Amino acid sequence: MTKARQAVLNAVKDSSIPLSAGEIHKKIILPMDLVTVYRALKYLEEHGHLVSFSFACTLKRTERYYYHRKDPHVHFFHCEGCHRFIDMGLCQLDPIVSTIEKEQRVQILSHTLYFTGLCAECLEAKSPKPAEPATPRPAGF
Numbered sequence: 006m007t008k009a010r011q012a013v014l015n016a017v018k019d020s021s022i023p024l025s026a027g028e029i030h031k032k033i034i035l036p037m038d039l040v041t042v043y044r045a046l047k048y049l050e051e052h053g054h055l056v057s058f059s060f061a062c063t064l065k066r067t068e069r070y071y072y073h074r075k076d077p078h079v080h081f082f083h084c085e086g087c088h089r090f091i092d093m094g095l096c097q098l099d100p101i102v103s104t105i106e107k108e109q110r111v112q113i114l115s116h117t118l119y120f121t122g123l124c125a126e127c128l129e130a131k132s133p134k135p136a137e138p139a140t141p142r143p144a145g146f
């Protein structure tokens with residue numbers, strides 16, 4: 006594998022969340038232009054090292070994100086509050102995949118799944134602050 010491809014693969018491998026080509030480019034110390042990064046990504050995906058998906062976020066335009074192909078794989082969550090990806094842990098869909106295979110009489114080789122919503126911190130920031138204790142009224146009223 007060429008140095009450029011290896012550097013791109015390592016940058017993606019080192020990340021627990023999917024990265025865009027621009028983000029990968031920023032992580033690489035080797036002098037390399039963005040076109041080379043794109044070419045390396047294309048090669049690495051074609052050869053089964055990486056998986057990519059196209060993702061449209063309410064803040065950023067549609068981008069392609071890359072992650073390392075692993076078995077078992079993990080799923081991702083994108084927060085629409087702070088616009089970051091979070092690793093959601095290992096896939097738990099095996100039973101569902103088997104059911105679909107039986108019902109639809111197909112063989113499922115792979116799937117890409119991501120969730121969107123609000124992360125724990127954004128939920129916390131949104132929730133109303135606990136109310137101040139009510140001032141006790143003077144007795145007799």
Ligand SMILES: [Zn+2]
Pocket residue numbers: 084085086087088123124125126127
């Ligand atoms: Zn968030």
Ligand SMILES: [Zn+2]
Pocket residue numbers: 062063064065083084085086087088089
């Ligand atoms: Zn977003």
Ligand SMILES: [Zn+2]
Pocket residue numbers: 078079080096097098116118
């Ligand atoms: Zn899965």
